[in-house]
Amino acid sequence: MDYGKSDRADALAAEYVVGTLRGGARRRFEALLPAHSELRRATLAWQERLMPLTAEIAPIQPSSDVWRRISDRLDRRKDASAASSWQRLAFWRGLTAFASIAAIGLAVLLGNPRAVPPPIVVVLAPTDTAASGAAAAPIVASISGDGKTLVTRPIVPVALRPDRSLELWAVPKAGAPRSLGVLPTGSGTVALPGRVMADVDTLAVTVEPLGGSPTGQATGPIVYAGKFSL
Amino acid sequence: MVKTPADWSERSRDLSRLLARAGVGDRAAFATLYERTSSHLLAVVLRIQRDRAQAEDILQEVYVNVWRAASSFDAAQSQPLTWLTSIARNRAIDSLRRGQTQPQLRTISPTIDGRESVDDDVYDTVADESPGPLDLLSRAADARALAACMDQLSASQRQSVALAFFQGLSHAEVAEQLRQPLGTVKSWVRRSLMTLKSCLETAGQREARAQGD
Numbered sequence: 001m002d003y004g005k006s007d008r009a010d011a012l013a014a015e016y017v018v019g020t021l022r023g024g025a026r027r028r029f030e031a032l033l034p035a036h037s038e039l040r041r042a043t044l045a046w047q048e049r050l051m052p053l054t055a056e057i058a059p060i061q062p063s064s065d066v067w068r069r070i071s072d073r074l075d076r077r078k079d080a081s082a083a084s085s086w087q088r089l090a091f092w093r094g095l096t097a098f099a100s101i102a103a104i105g106l107a108v109l110l111g112n113p114r115a116v117p118p119p120i121v122v123v124l125a126p127t128d129t130a131a132s133g134a135a136a137a138p139i140v141a142s143i144s145g146d147g148k149t150l151v152t153r154p155i156v157p158v159a160l161r162p163d164r165s166l167e168l169w170a171v172p173k174a175g176a177p178r179s180l181g182v183l184p185t186g187s188g189t190v191a192l193p194g195r196v197m198a199d200v201d202t203l204a205v206t207v208e209p210l211g212g213s214p215t216g217q218a219t220g221p222i223v224y225a226g227k228f229s230l
Numbered sequence: 231m232v233k234t235p236a237d238w239s240e241r242s243r244d245l246s247r248l249l250a251r252a253g254v255g256d257r258a259a260f261a262t263l264y265e266r267t268s269s270h271l272l273a274v275v276l277r278i279q280r281d282r283a284q285a286e287d288i289l290q291e292v293y294v295n296v297w298r299a300a301s302s303f304d305a306a307q308s309q310p311l312t313w314l315t316s317i318a319r320n321r322a323i324d325s326l327r328r329g330q331t332q333p334q335l336r337t338i339s340p341t342i343d344g345r346e347s348v349d350d351d352v353y354d355t356v357a358d359e360s361p362g363p364l365d366l367l368s369r370a371a372d373a374r375a376l377a378a379c380m381d382q383l384s385a386s387q388r389q390s391v392a393l394a395f396f397q398g399l400s401h402a403e404v405a406e407q408l409r410q411p412l413g414t415v416k417s418w419v420r421r422s423l424m425t426l427k428s429c430l431e432t433a434g435q436r437e438a439r440a441q442g443d
Binding site: 011014017018019020022026044047048049050051052053054055056057058059060061062063065066067069070073074123125227 | 238261270273274276277297299308313369370398399400420
């Protein structure tokens, strides 16, 4: 099915949002969303159209137990992630350092209009497919100001079956995703060949056979995705 | 961008701020967000998932996910109440999907004479107090001055989209409920959605013109 066609995308998004798209079709639609900007745009528009209709439903107070249960779960998550919070702290420290460098960069930029623009940081959030298990923390990607390199850094190390690889894709506003190669398990640097980022507004990560997709097109589920603008 | 009711947008401004703070780990802001939105989300979920205990389980899942995803919320792309309501509806619809593959749970409640009654017909259980789906749709249309435009649709066409959207019924369930062929119901839902879309777009242009004058 050609999900890129805008009428088809609009009709599918309408069915998804109204709720009549069910079963396997609903799951496939959700898996496609992070990588297809046309579908995502149509879905957001239908949500803005239809959700306000629920304003007429009389509110119903949940029992006080519900908030207690939510609160407990958030506390447990905090305990469970205490070990990894050192890594997160290191990350935030890194980010703070980056912020000061960026600030200095800005000062230099003001004095020298031809300076290289600062890097773009893209947060690749885990998708619903990835929500279970270890992949609950995002991967941060930063594209260098000159657009030639991309540095990836998972906030928490990603657990993966030994016979699988994660593959990074640049998803253009229209057309097929372009492979940026297999994602290193830890931090890593990816060289970006010229024009590979043209018209790209999303980075996505899929699970592929070891060594990357055999076909050159994404074959596995999207586990991380992040939107950005250049 | 589609024009939304004023109170929806006004509430959304506050909620954007709370979501942004929750996104950086502010639990107090998240508690306030819950206080202001949970009764709306529960009502939306309960229309689709009638079992109160399951609906509250869904609500719990929704807010744990909202906490996790708050930092990725993009206020430029959608309104917080729209975003939250969409997450809640998706969870509620997914719970119906799971319900089909798992043993069906039925609400058993003792009646006055002590016997247990089983709610077999889920469609009857809402009818008593809360307004029906068609009623909700026409109120929503009235609130946004769309009634005249929506009148282009027959009552059955409006009923079909209202049952699907508010009650979370599939095409097949709507067809069964309205005792109509599946194909007819599918085209009714599609036609109703397209009418609604053009009504909202026209209303948006009208408002934009009125503001331009």
